[in-house]
Structures are given as C-alpha cells and as structure tokens.
Amino acid sequence: MKTVVINASPRRKWNTAQIMKEAAKGAESVGAEVEYIDLYKLDLHGCMSCLICKKADNERCKCYWKDELSPLIERILDADTLLIGSPIYFNEPTSHYRALMERLIFCILSYDGFGSYFEGKVNVGLFFTMNAPEDYYETMMEDYLQSSSQVFGMLNGEVKIYPVFNTLQVNDYSKYAMGAFDEEDKKLSREKRFPVDLDAAFKIGAELSK
Numbered sequence: 001m002k003t004v005v006i007n008a009s010p011r012r013k014w015n016t017a018q019i020m021k022e023a024a025k026g027a028e029s030v031g032a033e034v035e036y037i038d039l040y041k042l043d044l045h046g047c048m049s050c051l052i053c054k055k056a057d058n059e060r061c062k063c064y065w066k067d068e069l070s071p072l073i074e075r076i077l078d079a080d081t082l083l084i085g086s087p088i089y090f091n092e093p094t095s096h097y098r099a100l101m102e103r104l105i106f107c108i109l110s111y112d113g114f115g116s117y118f119e120g121k122v123n124v125g126l127f128f129t130m131n132a133p134e135d136y137y138e139t140m141m142e143d144y145l146q147s148s149s150q151v152f153g154m155l156n157g158e159v160k161i162y163p164v165f166n167t168l169q170v171n172d173y174s175k176y177a178m179g180a181f182d183e184e185d186k187k188l189s190r191e192k193r194f195p196v197d198l199d200a201a202f203k204i205g206a207e208l209s210k
C-alpha cells in the first residue's frame, strides 16, 4: 500500500506540517509505504489549460505539462491513499493546494461525459488548519470546503475532511502586530486542542491507508 502525504503550507515545520507528519506516521503504522512532500519545494503551476490531456489519441489520466508536479500526479494516481494538508488563506486552501487539485482532477475528468476516466481507487484525507475557531468555520467555510473537496471523489475512494481550528500562528505574539488574537487563548488551544488534532490525524492516516 502506498500513501502520498502532502504539506501544502509554505512553512515546513508549523501546524500543517506537524499534522501531516502525524498522518504519515498513522499511515506507516498500518504498513503503508509513505512519501512525504513539501509542496512549496516544487516548481509548479496550476492548470495551464494546454488541453493535451484531452487530445483524442492521448493517454488518459496523465498531466502532460512539463514541471515538477506532473511526476507527483503520476505517483498519486499510482498510490492507494492521498493525504493533503493546507492552511486556510482567505477562507480557502492555499494556491499550491489549488494548483495540485486543478491539475490532478482535470487530467482524470472526462469531457466525454463529465465522469472520471480514473479506474483505480485512491482514498483522500484533507486537513485544513486555520486561525478561525470552530463556530466561524461552521458559518463561513464548512459548506464551501465540503463542496469544493467533492472533486476528490473522482479518485473513487473515500474522501475525509478534518479541520484544525484556532492554530498558533507564531510562538510569541508580543513580537508581532497581531492584537486581534488572544495569545492566552491561542496557547491554551495549542496545549489542549492541538494534541487531540495530532491524534486524529494519526488515526485518519491509518484508517485511510489500510
């Protein structure tokens, strides 16, 4: 079993990365072979609309754009599980998450009937980390993230979403102009809530990689 784990945060050691490393450990705990990728290390674009993947005689389920993302897309389509973590930027996942999603899903999307050309099955776990507390997420983000994540259903597996609320954005808020945040509340959330999220990430990584 192969699991591809992707950190779609530009920060390689912060909230999203820590969540994804736990998810990776969960996948390893059930014997999956894990590949961990920091997406921001790759030179990539979103879909360039070259439409080579839609040419009549071309092989399906392949992104033909020549950059570092296309080989990763091949490995994802060859895997059993895909786990992606992204911070929320302006109520949405990051631009790199979006670039991966556009390229991965467009090359398996059929323009002959709007189904999926993909005949395999890849389970997908999506982890979104954010400053927002749970109630703000539920009112402002949940519906959009649920519906925009549905495209991953084209990989024919289970799609699971896990939100991580009220993250610690910096270690020392007193050194930043971040007066809108309550440092004590952030630290409390880090101490009490974040370990629960790490544990959940481990379990989801394991469950989806079985």
Ligand SMILES: Cc1cc2nc3c(=O)[nH]c(=O)nc-3n(C[C@H](O)[C@H](O)[C@H](O)COP(=O)(O)O)c2cc1C
Pocket: 009, 010, 011, 014, 015, 016, 017, 086, 087, 088, 089, 090, 091, 092, 129, 130, 131, 132, 167, 168, 169
């Ligand atoms: C450009 C930018 C935009 C952000 N927009 C939001 C937002 O709309 N909602 C939110 O809850 N958090 C927002 N955040 C906060 C991050 O989502 C949050 O701190 C996240 O956990 C960071 O993940 P990381 O530690 O892995 O980088 C934003 C952060 C940045 C840098």
